[in-house]
Amino acid sequence: MGKPIKLIWRLRGKLIVNFISTRGSQIYSIDEVLAKGIADDGGLFIPKVLPKINHEDLSNSMTLIDTAQVLLAPFFRESILRDSLNQIIRESLSFPIPAVKTSSEQNLWFLELFHGPTAAFKDVGAGFLASCMSRLNKAKDKPLVVLVATSGDTGGAVAAAFHGLPNVKVIVLFPKDKVSKRQEKQLTCWGDNILSLTVNGTFDDCQKLVKSIFVDSNLSLKYRFSSANSINFGRLLPQSIYYAHSSLKHFRSRSKKANFIIPTGNLGNGLACILARSMGFPIGEIILSVNANRLIADYLDGAEWLPKMSIQTLANAMDVGNPSNMERLNSLFGQASELKNKVRAVSVSDKNISNEITRVFKQTKTIICPHTATASYTYNQFIDDVKMQQDWIIAATAHPAKFETVVEPLIGQEITVPDELAILLDKPSQVFSINPNIREFEKILIDKSI
Numbered sequence: 181m182g183k184p185i186k187l188i189w190r191l192r193g194k195l196i197v198n199f200i201s202t203r204g205s206q207i208y209s210i211d212e213v214l215a216k217g218i219a220d221d222g223g224l225f226i227p228k229v230l231p232k233i234n235h236e237d238l239s240n241s242m243t244l245i246d247t248a249q250v251l252l253a254p255f256f257r258e259s260i261l262r263d264s265l266n267q268i269i270r271e272s273l274s275f276p277i278p279a280v281k282t283s284s285e286q287n288l289w290f291l292e293l294f295h296g297p298t299a300a301f302k303d304v305g306a307g308f309l310a311s312c313m314s315r316l317n318k319a320k321d322k323p324l325v326v327l328v329a330t331s332g333d334t335g336g337a338v339a340a341a342f343h344g345l346p347n348v349k350v351i352v353l354f355p356k357d358k359v360s361k362r363q364e365k366q367l368t369c370w371g372d373n374i375l376s377l378t379v380n381g382t383f384d385d386c387q388k389l390v391k392s393i394f395v396d397s398n399l400s401l402k403y404r405f406s407s408a409n410s411i412n413f414g415r416l417l418p419q420s421i422y423y424a425h426s427s428l429k430h431f432r433s434r435s436k437k438a439n440f441i442i443p444t445g446n447l448g449n450g451l452a453c454i455l456a457r458s459m460g461f462p463i464g465e466i467i468l469s470v471n472a473n474r475l476i477a478d479y480l481d482g483a484e485w486l487p488k489m490s491i492q493t494l495a496n497a498m499d500v501g502n503p504s505n506m507e508r509l510n511s512l513f514g515q516a517s518e519l520k521n522k523v524r525a526v527s528v529s530d531k532n533i534s535n536e537i538t539r540v541f542k543q544t545k546t547i548i549c550p551h552t553a554t555a556s557y558t559y560n561q562f563i564d565d566v567k568m569q570q571d572w573i574i575a576a577t578a579h580p581a582k583f584e585t586v587v588e589p590l591i592g593q594e595i596t597v598p599d600e601l602a603i604l605l606d607k608p609s610q611v612f613s614i615n616p617n618i619r620e621f622e623k624i625l626i627d628k629s630i
């Protein structure tokens with residue numbers, strides 16, 4: 181892994197943020213970063229410099245949209261999207277992201293990231309990337325075909341975000357009989373510019389098929405393919421906005437920095453929070469809560485970085501054996517010995533996830549999802565002094581109704597499905613089945629006139 185790059189701070193002026201790869205020094209513009217997803221050398225894009233704001237200079241009445249504009253402007257100053265940025269922000273942040281105080285008397289809030297169309301935080305990043313990609317592709321002759329292999333959550337957020345947009349089509353590939361009924365609905369209810377394919381095989385077969393499509397010379401003559409997976413910086417950057425905004429609001433009302441606990445898998449959401457703090461927003465400590473896939477926690481404790489096969493847990497959107505954003509953290513902030521001064525990580529077992537969902541419901545009547553439960557459990561391990569003296573915000577990453585098969589038996593009652601999700605669950609499914617074979621894939625593109 182590379183050496184940490186030096187971050188250059190600018191307090192004022194017209195800083196323009198360019199990008200480099202974690203594995204090289206070639207300079208890329210934001211438009212290239214959004215279109216390519218991954219650098220030519222196989223590395224991940226990181227900002228070459230980070231803009232820095234002085235949060236005391238910002239107005240007292242900043243809305244979420246205002247904060248987004250302040251945070252994103254330096255990244256888009258030279259982009260062909262510059263004049264559309266305002267509109268892109270409004271499209272992708274069209275739902276509320278409130279920090280809700282828990283009903284216990286502790287200084288604890290849930291930042292509810294689940295009021296978007298598929299009821300998880302991934303709606304923010306996917307929506308932003310979709311708005312950008314649709315516009316970036318306007319002048320092109322062939323429509324852009326975005327491929328998403330998904331084991332459940334990501335595909336739904338990406339499909340929802342791109343549905344109905346001009347100049348782009350999305351093909352979602354998911355393993356047959358390996359996603360929950362509600363997840364399947366979110367992957368297959370779209371139609372129009374979204375094609376849903378269920379693949380006779382595993383998630384790995386879906387991923388292998390997508391990789392082979394990208395390098396197939398036959399297909400690349402006819403189509404322009406891209407991916408919207410979570411390593412695209414266009415999904416990560418907008419996630420910094422809700423941390424920036426909630427920390428600002430918190431600081432204004434409490435004169436204290438908010439500390440965050442973030443349920444973590446691939447480390448995109450956690451990195452977004454660290455970036456917001458590095459840009460000058462009033463954020464204190466950051467703790468990453470992981471499930472039994474404990475690589476990040478062990479690494480920060482001094483173990484070697486040895487990616488593993490993921491193991492299945494109750495918080496399945498965090499079942500990641502090789503969190504790809506660690507490469508970004510290392511390049512930006514250094515190896516474990518330096519990183520552990522910036523961020524902590526705690527691993528939470530399935531047993532503690534279940535107990536926490538039950539405990540929180542019994543004590544406060546709040547229903548939390550299994551991912552959010554890892555963070556809530558971590559908070560509850562704090563000593564009383566910490567709970568009394570410090571303010572903490574938990575990133576509530578999904579609505580519990582998405583994980584009803586885990587949560588309902590624990591709390592002994594049905595969870596009311598939020599309206600956005602209920603609308604999707606009521607729509608008819610449109611899905612086609614294929615074997616993990618590139619020629620079968622090609623045939624279906626022709627049949628469906630993609």
Ligand SMILES: *Cc1c(COP(=O)(O)O)cnc(C)c1O
Pocket residue numbers: 300301302333410443444445446447448449450497498551552577578
């Ligand atoms: C994707 C996801 C996570 C993990 O986020 P990362 O950015 O991959 O660390 C946590 N909770 C939910 C509900 C998710 O969908």
